[in-house]
Amino acid sequence: MIVETGHYALVLALALALVQAVLPLLGSLRRNDALMSTAVPAALGQFWLVAYSFMALTYAHVESDFSVRNVVENSHSAKPLIYKISGVWGNHEGSMLLWVLILALFGALVASLARNIPETLHASTLAVQGWIASAFLLFILLTSDPFARMTPAPMEGHDLNPLLQDLGLAIHPPLLYLGYVGFSIVFSFAAAALIIGRVDAGWAHFVRPWALMSWLCLTLGIAMGSYWAYYTLGWGGFWFWDPVENASLMPWLAGTALLHCTAAMEKREALKIWTIFLAIVTFSLSLLGTFLVRSGVLTSVHSFAQDPTRGVFILIILTFFIGGSLALYAWRAPTLKPGGLFAPVSREGALVFNNLFLSAACATVLTGTLYPLALEALTGEKISVGAPFFNLTFGPLLIPLLLAMPIGQSLAWKRGDLLGAAQRVTLAAAVGLGVAMVSLGVTRGGPVLAPLGMGVAVYIILGALSDIAIRVRPRAMSLSAVAGRARGLPRSTWGMAVAHAGLGVTLLGLAATGWGVERIVSVKPGETVDLGRYQVNLVGVTPRGGPNYSEVVARAEVRDGGRVVATVEPAKRFFTTRRMTVAEAGIVTLGLGQVYISLGDSHDDGSIDARMFWKPLVALIWIGAIVMACGGALSLSDRRLRIGVALRSRLAPIGTSVIQAAAE
Amino acid sequence: MLIASALGLAGIAAGLVLFALRDSVVFFYGPAELAEKAPAPGTRLRVGGLVEQGSIVHIGANTISFVVTDMAKTVKVTYTGLLPDLFREGQGVVAEGTVQGPGSFRADSVLAKHDETYMPRDVADALKKSGVWRGGQPPRGGKPSEPDQTAKR
Numbered sequence: 001m002i003v004e005t006g007h008y009a010l011v012l013a014l015a016l017a018l019v020q021a022v023l024p025l026l027g028s029l030r031r032n033d034a035l036m037s038t039a040v041p042a043a044l045g046q047f048w049l050v051a052y053s054f055m056a057l058t059y060a061h062v063e064s065d066f067s068v069r070n071v072v073e074n075s076h077s078a079k080p081l082i083y084k085i086s087g088v089w090g091n092h093e094g095s096m097l098l099w100v101l102i103l104a105l106f107g108a109l110v111a112s113l114a115r116n117i118p119e120t121l122h123a124s125t126l127a128v129q130g131w132i133a134s135a136f137l138l139f140i141l142l143t144s145d146p147f148a149r150m151t152p153a154p155m156e157g158h159d160l161n162p163l164l165q166d167l168g169l170a171i172h173p174p175l176l177y178l179g180y181v182g183f184s185i186v187f188s189f190a191a192a193a194l195i196i197g198r199v200d201a202g203w204a205h206f207v208r209p210w211a212l213m214s215w216l217c218l219t220l221g222i223a224m225g226s227y228w229a230y231y232t233l234g235w236g237g238f239w240f241w242d243p244v245e246n247a248s249l250m251p252w253l254a255g256t257a258l259l260h261c262t263a264a265m266e267k268r269e270a271l272k273i274w275t276i277f278l279a280i281v282t283f284s285l286s287l288l289g290t291f292l293v294r295s296g297v298l299t300s301v302h303s304f305a306q307d308p309t310r311g312v313f314i315l316i317i318l319t320f321f322i323g324g325s326l327a328l329y330a331w332r333a334p335t336l337k338p339g340g341l342f343a344p345v346s347r348e349g350a351l352v353f354n355n356l357f358l359s360a361a362c363a364t365v366l367t368g369t370l371y372p373l374a375l376e377a378l379t380g381e382k383i384s385v386g387a388p389f390f391n392l393t394f395g396p397l398l399i400p401l402l403l404a405m406p407i408g409q410s411l412a413w414k415r416g417d418l419l420g421a422a423q424r425v426t427l428a429a430a431v432g433l434g435v436a437m438v439s440l441g442v443t444r445g446g447p448v449l450a451p452l453g454m455g456v457a458v459y460i461i462l463g464a465l466s467d468i469a470i471r472v473r474p475r476a477m478s479l480s481a482v483a484g485r486a487r488g489l490p491r492s493t494w495g496m497a498v499a500h501a502g503l504g505v506t507l508l509g510l511a512a513t514g515w516g517v518e519r520i521v522s523v524k525p526g527e528t529v530d531l532g533r534y535q536v537n538l539v540g541v542t543p544r545g546g547p548n549y550s551e552v553v554a555r556a557e558v559r560d561g562g563r564v565v566a567t568v569e570p571a572k573r574f575f576t577t578r579r580m581t582v583a584e585a586g587i588v589t590l591g592l593g594q595v596y597i598s599l600g601d602s603h604d605d606g607s608i609d610a611r612m613f614w615k616p617l618v619a620l621i622w623i624g625a626i627v628m629a630c631g632g633a634l635s636l637s638d639r640r641l642r643i644g645v646a647l648r649s650r651l652a653p654i655g656t657s658v659i660q661a662a663a664e
Numbered sequence: 665m666l667i668a669s670a671l672g673l674a675g676i677a678a679g680l681v682l683f684a685l686r687d688s689v690v691f692f693y694g695p696a697e698l699a700e701k702a703p704a705p706g707t708r709l710r711v712g713g714l715v716e717q718g719s720i721v722h723i724g725a726n727t728i729s730f731v732v733t734d735m736a737k738t739v740k741v742t743y744t745g746l747l748p749d750l751f752r753e754g755q756g757v758v759a760e761g762t763v764q765g766p767g768s769f770r771a772d773s774v775l776a777k778h779d780e781t782y783m784p785r786d787v788a789d790a791l792k793k794s795g796v797w798r799g800g801q802p803p804r805g806g807k808p809s810e811p812d813q814t815a816k817r
């Protein structure tokens with residue numbers, strides 16, 4: 001019964017989404033308050049209905065209701081509760097429902113929090129969000145019904161893909177979707193601004209918190225996904241330039257560019273037309289990602305099932321929204337007044353530089369992702385575009401960006417002083433160079449790129465921090481005065497410095513991969529293998545039982561000299577229902593590096609194949625992403641951006657808040 | 665000035681892409697295509713098909729050889745390293761590496777992907793090309809596809 005009501009709620013949500021798509025839009029075009037005021041209740045109602053529907057599906061999964069096809073295909077009664085819940089989005093239908101839930105969530109948040117926005121913009125933004133929701137609800141109801149029943153109901157389910165039965169996977173998709181789908185609201189804002197025909201600094205002010213929030217979640221989501229791949233796929237890599245990864249990287253690159261140019265637009269009303277374009281492009285890339293991942297044109301762990309009708313349906317949605325918004329852009333953008341002027345050497349100029357390089361890098365990723373698909377469709381030739389391609393294209397485009405980052409950060413708005421900015425980063429550059437030279441000298445004969453990367457990373461981190469230091473302590477001052485200035489500095493300035501430093505931290509981790517040690521060995525219990533500065537001693541191999549699998553566990557001690565510093569327990573799990581073997585890597589973090597052991601086949605003589613890695617500083621890759629996200633959160637908490645302010649100033653006349661925003 | 669630099673950068677990016685596409689792209693061939701096109705030794709390729717029954721030979725520690733077939737032609741693959749968990753005789757496999765000579769291939773990564781009824785799309789297509797495959801669609805069971813499993817040396 002609950003399952004049926006879940007399905008019914010989804011149908012009602014579609015009806016409300018259609019109302020939300022049409023009435024507020026008509027209202028904002030005709031300046032009719034009654035029509036515009038339908039937007040908020042429709043958005044809230046739609047969210048609660050979709051949320052109910054999602055809960056209903058979760059209930060079916062938790063209760064192991066094997067009369068529901070989706071539960072049969074993806075669950076098992078012996079599966080631990082956490083994976084019964086995460087299994088809801090570990091399949092095509094459920095993950096699309098999560099997608100729509102997050103779409104509706106952002107609609108509802110804008111409906112209830114962002115009320116200081118001019119009413120026409122608010123209503124038409126929610127209307128555009130309603131269009132997107134209608135399209136995807138229709139997609140779910142017509143091609144991917146998660147509530148389909150199955151008669152006769154089997155006694156037991158097929159279990160969830162073992163690789164997906166993992167804590168990382170329980171968190172990764174919701175986070176990633178919060179980012180991916182969060183950009184929908186930015187897209188809706190852009191489309192609404194084009195429909196209304198008015199874009200000003202106020203627009204950027206309203207959009208920035210949403211862009212920041214999405215970017216923050218996307219950053220964490222990508223990092224989480226990469227860590228998941230690192231420890232489950234069992235061969236120690238963390239980024240494979242797989243099309244599915246690229247699908248999430250592209251919106252991140254475009255979203256990062258967007259975040260930077262909304263700053264220019266908010267402060268100086270510059271780059272308006274470009275900002276609107278980027279807002280459209282970012283969500284278009286999210287849609288493209290959804291298409292690539294969900295349509296089955298790519299085969300990967302993410303493409304749960306291949307069904308051509310779904311691919312065609314998403315392609316239609318994709319064409320409608322990307323084509324429609326770009327047509328709207330081409331029609332309305334020329335009518336927008338260009339904004340503030342600036343000299344080439346200025347903060348705005350630096351942001352343009354950032355945007356150009358990020359867009360170019362994003363375009364090369366797009367090319368590398370789509371080219372094999374296009375080539376196969378046109379000529380039937382099959383190719384794979386992998387790491388070498390992206391190292392040759394993405395890498396060179398990123399280097400100027402990284403080098404310019406600390407300089408751009410310390411340039412003034414409108415007209416900057418390049419020499420002064422360069423002087424401000426001299427110390428950072430000198431230390432970076434020193435680090436590069438010293439590590440090059442110490443690891444003579446080793447990889448060259450690793451020390452250079454280290455140098456650049458140190459330069460970026462110090463550059464980000466020195467900007468803060470100079471602002472806080474422009475001349476000799478007492479400690480309390482410095483603390484006062486530090487507190488007085490806008491949170492968004494701190495946020496920028498922290499986020500930039502986070503990128504540097506990630507880069508440190510990436511650079512250090514060059515010094516990693518990898519060994520592929522056959523070991524017997526009692527034998528010891530040298531692994532960089534550590535020795536790994538295999539103690540024994542024992543079988544063990546689990547809830548829905550059985551496993552062979554190898555116990556190994558990691559020694560530093562004679563001392564045991566850690567024990568690792570890599571395992572090989574056999575999932576009975578799917579008759580699938582999955583290697584469970586044993587990982588132990590020592591300092592910031594990790595010892596990583598993954599098991600292979602066992603042999604008759606008692607030896608077992610194993611792949612062992614020593615990965616120095618590898619944890620910094622993900623720590624850096626978390627630092628970047630913290631920077632985003634700091635900016636988000638800036639009092640000028642805080643959404644709560646919107647709530648408090650709701651009673652203030654709309655006109656004044658817009659002027660205030662513009663003045664800021 | 666802005667437009668000029670944007671165009672310049674677009675040009676550089678396009679140049680990089682073209683250069684990289686020429687040098688770092690890897691083609692996928694089935695055994696029949698490999699025999700027909702006979703790429704020069706040293707060419708980097710991906711080769712896919714079925715692992716022939718009884719063809720897996722262990723040569724020393726961590727090195728094995730096996731035969732990839734599309735039922736029409738075969739190619740002998742040697743590989744050093746850990747094999748993916750799903751690598752088995754009679755199952756679909758994709759190997760990436762370099763051509764050694766006619767019908768001989770050295771892999772540096774091996775990808776296996778299947779459950780009882782599913783095989784990699786590339787492999788299914790290669791089998792269709794060689795005429796072994798009769799159905800219109802790759803076989804699909806009630807179960808969703810299994811994930812890729814890749815092993816790198």
